[in-house]
Amino acid sequence: MVAFVLIALVSAVTATALAYRASRTAVLERKQDAVRNDFKYRVEQAAADFDVPANEVSLTRFATGIADGLGGHAVVVAQYRSRTASSHASADRTRITPALREAVRTRNRMSLQRVDWHGSPYLVVGTPVTFDSAAPSGLDVFAITSLRAEREDTAGVLDAVRDGIVPVVLLATVLALLAAGTVLRPVRELGRASRRHAAGDLTSRVKVRGHDELADLARDFNKTAQALEASVAELREQDARAKRFVADVSHELRTPLTAMTMVATILDEDAETLPPDTAHAARTVSAETSRLTRLVDDLIEMSRFDSGAARLNLTATDLAEAVRATLSLRGWSDQAHCQLPDGIRELVDRRRIDVIVANLVGNALRHGAEPVTLTLAIDPAGDWVTIEVADQGPGLPPEVLAHVFDRFYKADTARTRSEGSGLGTAIALENARLHGGTIDAVNGLHGGAVFTLRLPRRPACEEEQ
Template sequence: MRHPRSRPPRMWGGLRVRLVVAFVLVALLSAVTATALAYRESRTAVLERKQDAVRTGFKDRVEQVAADLSMPPDEVSLTRFATSVADGLGDAVVVVRYRSLTASSDASADRSLITPSLRAAVREHNRMSLQRVERHGSPYLAVGTPVTFASGPPSGLDVFAVTSLRAEQDDTAAILDSVRDGLLPVVLLAAVLALLAARTVLRPVRELGRATRRHAAGDLASRVETPRGRDELARLARDFNATAQALETSVTELREQEARARRFVADVSHELRTPLAAMTMVATVLDEDAERLPPDAARAARTVGAETARLARLVDDLMEMSRFDSGAARLNLREVDLAETLRGTLALRGWTERVDARLPDGVRAVVDARRIDVVVANLVGNALRHGAPPVSLTARAAGGQVTVEVADRGPGLPPEVLPHVFDRFYKADSARTRSEGSGLGTAIALENARLHGGTVEVANRDGGGAVFTLRMPWRRSGEAGEA
C-alpha cells in the first residue's frame, strides 16, 4: 500500500521558530522596558540632584549678598547685586527685578528664559520657585526667589538665576546609550537560550511526530522513549505509548477476527459446493420433469431449481471474494482482441440485441479475458436489471489506458447510494430482502479491475441514467508484467 509522503516541516512556520521568536521578543520587550525605567529614574535623580544643589546654593548666595544691599536700590546697585550673586553660582546668569528696574549679571543673556509664569509664581506665592525651560534644543533650569529682610514689609526685590542643564542631559544620554548598546548582547543571549530551550522541549515532540508517522504507515509497534520527570511532555509520551499499546492490541484482535471470518466464509463456501452439486443435479432433473408434475409440484420444482441456482451463484461469489481477501487471486494474462472479447460477453448471455455496443476493432490488449468478462457482465447485467434502455457499451484505448463504459438511461443512483455501490452485500433498497444478485457483483468487478492495476468508477450521467467506467492500464504485446 502506498502512503503519502510526509511533508518536511516548514522552516519559518515551525514550533522551534515560534518559540525562539517569542523568547527573543519577551527578552527584547523586557530589556526595552528596563531601559526606559532606568533612563527615567536616572534622569529624574540627576535633575533632582541638580535642582537641590542650585536651590541651596542660590538661596545661600542671595541671603549672603542681600545683607549688604541698600534699599531702595538704583540700577547700578542692582547690577552690582546681580553680579555678586552670580559670582558664587558658577556659570549661572542672575537677573534682579525691583519694581520697574531690571538688572542682569550678563547683559547679553537671554532674559526670556525667565518666563512670566515663573515671575508670577514668585510674586504670588512669595517663595522660591523653579521651572525647566528649553530654548533651541538646550535645557535650562530657572529659579526665582523674593528677597526678604528680618524686619519690615516685603522688599519687592525678586532675584532669578538661570543655569544650563546641558551637562545633566549629556549624562543621562550617555546612560541611555550604554544601556542601548547592551540590548544587542541581551537579545543574542536570549536567542541562544531560546534555541537550547526549544531543542530540549521539542525533542520529545519530534519523537512523538516520528512515532505517529510510523503508526500511520502501519507500524503499530512503534513507541517513544518516555522522558524522565513528571512534566506535561513526560505525561504526553506515556499517554501516547499507552494509547499505541491499546490500539495495537485492538487492531491485532480485529485482524485476527477478520482472518477467522474470512477462513470461515471460505470453509463454508467450500463445504457447500459438494451438497450444492447434488442439489443442482436433482433440481435440474425436477425442472426437466416439471411438465409432467401436478401444477403445485411443478411450481415447487421450478422454485427449488431457481433458488438452488441462486445459492450456487452466491457460493461461487463468496469463493471468489475469499480468494481476493487471501491474496490467492491471480491473473492469467494473454493478448486478446478487446472488442471481440466484449462481444463474446454479450453473446454468451444473450444481450447482443439489448445493448448498443460501440467497440472499435483492432484494439489488442494483454488481459485476463475471464476476469474482464466477469467485470463487464456484472456492469451490463446491473444496467439491464436496474436501468432503462438504451444500454450502451463503449470501449476505447488511448494514452496508455483502456476505458470501458457501461451506461443506461434509467433514473440513476441517489447521491447517498453512490459512495456505497462497491460495498459488499450493499443494496440501495434496504427494504428489499431478496434480489436476483448476491450483492457482491460490483465488489467482485472492482477487485478484478484492481488486479489489472485499474479501477471501476460510477457516476450519474447528464440527462439521466448511471454510467460505470472501467479504467485499466493498456498492456500490449511484450508489455505484460508479473501478475
C-alpha cells in the first residue's frame, strides 16, 4: 500500500512539474512574441520620422513615442553612440545587461533576455535601428517590460495543480487499501491455514473465491492439504497397527517364555552332570532364553509408553541412596566413582530411576572405559536435579550421537547380535520424559561420552502438600 501511494505521489508531483513547466514556457513565449512583434512595429514607425545624427532631445522624444505605443509600464531606452535617453527619466537602466548590449551590437538583429531585478522578473528586448540603406545607423533601442503578471499566472497554475495532489494521494490511498485487501486477504487466509497445518490441524482449508491466480493457488493448497491429510492418516494407522502388533506379539510370547525360562533354569542348574556337548547346549539355551525374555520385557515396556498406559508411582526418595542401591544390586559399586551428596530428596518413581541409571551406567561400562563417574547435583537456579554419567572411552562419533536414543539403533552396524535389545536408551529417555525431564548425550571435553539425566525439582515436602 505504501509503495502504491508513493508511486501515485511521485506521479502527481512529476505531472505537476511538467504541467508547470509547459504552462510557464507557453505563457512566456506568448508574451515574448507579442512584445517582440509590437516592439518591432513601433520601432519601424518611429524610425521613419527620426533623423540622425540625433541629440538627447530627439532621443528622448523617440523613446517616449515607442513607449507610449507599447503601453503599460514599458520603459524604452534609446542609445545613439555615446548618448542615451529613456522614456522615463527615473528608470533604472542597469536592467539592460552588458551581454544584451553586446549581442545587439554584434549580431545586428533583435535579441531578448529575461532578467530578475530586485526580486521581479523583466523581459528586455533590444534591436538596432536601420534605415533604407539597411546599414547600421548606430542607434540601438531597448524595451523593458515587466513579467510580473505572467509569473502570477503560472504561479496560479502551479498552486491549482499542487492543491490537486492531496485529493489524488487520498484517492490513491483508498484504492491501495481496496487493492491490498483484495490481494492480501486470500494470502492471509493461506498463511493462517498453513500455520494450523504446522500445528497439526490437517483439516484446515481455505475458501476459494473467483477464478484468478489466487483462486488457483487456494485450490492447489486445498488439494495438497487433502492429500497430506490422507497420507498422514494412513501413516498413523500403519504406525498404530505396528505398535499394536508388537504389543500383542510381546504379550503372546510371555506365557511360553515363562515355561521356557523354568526349563532352561533347571537345565542350567544340572549342566554340571550332563555330557560336555549337552551342557554347552543347555547353557546356550538358558542364555538365549534370558536374552529373549529381556527383549520381550523391553518391547512390552515400550508398548506401554506408546499406548500412554505408563504411569508414575511417585515416592519420596533420597536420590543418592537410590543410585547407590542400583550400583550395588548389579555389582558395579567398585567400577564407578560417585559424587552423590546426601539430602537430595525428590518425588520420583524409584523403579524407573533405577532403570534409567542402570541403563546409562551399563552402557558406559560396556562401550566406554573405566572409571565411570556419577555426579548428582542441583542446577544453580534450583529448578532441576541432574545425574551425570561419564566414562573415559573414545566417545561417540557424530553420526552415532544423533541416533543414540533411537529404537533398535546400534552403533556397530556389522553386529547382528549383541547383549542388548537396542531399546535401552530409548526406554531410559521415555522414563525421563514421563518424569517431565530429559536425557542429553554429548562427548566430554577430555574424551568419553557424557549422559546427563535432567529431572524437574519435586521436593519431598510436596508429598505432604
